[in-house]
Amino acid sequence: MSVNISAQTVKDLREKTGAGMMDCKKALADNNGDIEKALESLRQKGLATANKKSGRTATEGIIESYIHTGGKIGVMLELNCETDFVARRSEFQNLAKDIAMQIAASSDVEYISTNDIPNDIVEKEKKIEAGREDLANKPEAIRNKIVQGRIEKRLKEISLMDQFYIKNQDITIEELVKQNIALLGENIKIKRFTRFILGEGTVKEEKNFADEIKQILNK
Structure with a gap:
């Protein structure tokens, strides 16, 4: 039995994925109108397509x-x-x-x-994480695992x-x-x-307000 798919549902899926209208409609039809399953299907399709094209100039x-x-x-x-x-x-x-x-x-x-x-940035982050106090008393294997997890998180940031x-x-x-x-x-x-x-890299001159008033009065 065919599922009735509204134009609004197709539109909602298109806005979430960026896929074409016909692709969205087909994905919904293939997944009995379930928008979450259709969304996952389109993501997988997009990933497969992108991976095939990623080596092209x-x-x-x-x-x-x-x-x-x-x-x-x-x-x-x-x-x-x-x-x-x-x-x-x-x-x-x-x-x-x-x-x-x-x-x-x-x-x-x-x-x-x-x-x-760059590798030097990665190594610097590893050194920072490995030296944190909360890891000092943990076994080496656990410490290394925690450091690796923190490094991966930091690099993604x-x-x-x-x-x-x-x-x-x-x-x-x-x-x-x-x-x-x-x-x-x-x-x-x-x-x-x-x-x-704006202003990045410029050292802002700090002035003492009282000294400025004195300078003005002494002119």
């Missing part, structure tokens, strides 16, 4: 900028795809905007993925791809990119990004 794309309200935080991002045709599509451009906004909102993020984090998407906390940025790979049919790569924070 992506040199087209756009450079996107985002300035946060108030003008104190800015981001520049290079997002690559395979063809200029996809680079001009609204879905790809919206993805670039959303990722740039995510970077602005993620103050701890410094790298695209955990694979990009500074990795963009491991951040939960601010517009949909059910998925990470990595999953968001893979969904768009499945949607657009091309490999998509976050090439690089830079975050600008």
